[in-house]
Amino acid sequence: MSIFVTNNLLYVSIILTYLLITPTQSRYCYTYEFTVNFYDGVQDSPIDVHVKSKDDDLGHHTITYDHGWPFGFCEQFFERTLFWGDFTLGSQFARFNVFDKEIANIVGWNISANTMVHWLLKQDGYYLSKELLPYDDPGWMFRGHWQ
16 A cells, blocks of 8 residues: 555544544534423422433432523434433423434434423423523423323
């Protein structure tokens, strides 16, 4: 093999290695990066949030009106990531997938930036948006009721 080909392969290898290990928000994502945010849209009523996946239990978090809780992750290869949540508002309860392939398709995929997923928990149920909107904005997509 000529020295020209050898040097070009070396340069290509260095560039590919750099691209694969460049961190995004303190994680090394080889796939898409997402941040899921939860917001309490119910005044004077804290909401307990408990998010899990097959491999991770992110613990219990209490969110209050106008305050939220985020978590971030790198999508698994072949778009297999699944996180679900248990939510408690007083005596009401909800369990739903907070991230899966369907939700990723709704909010979109961005290989060059962190994609945001926003959940708003209100008195009448829970809503999804790909951008943070005012709580009364009709752009929130209704996804389900409390039980």
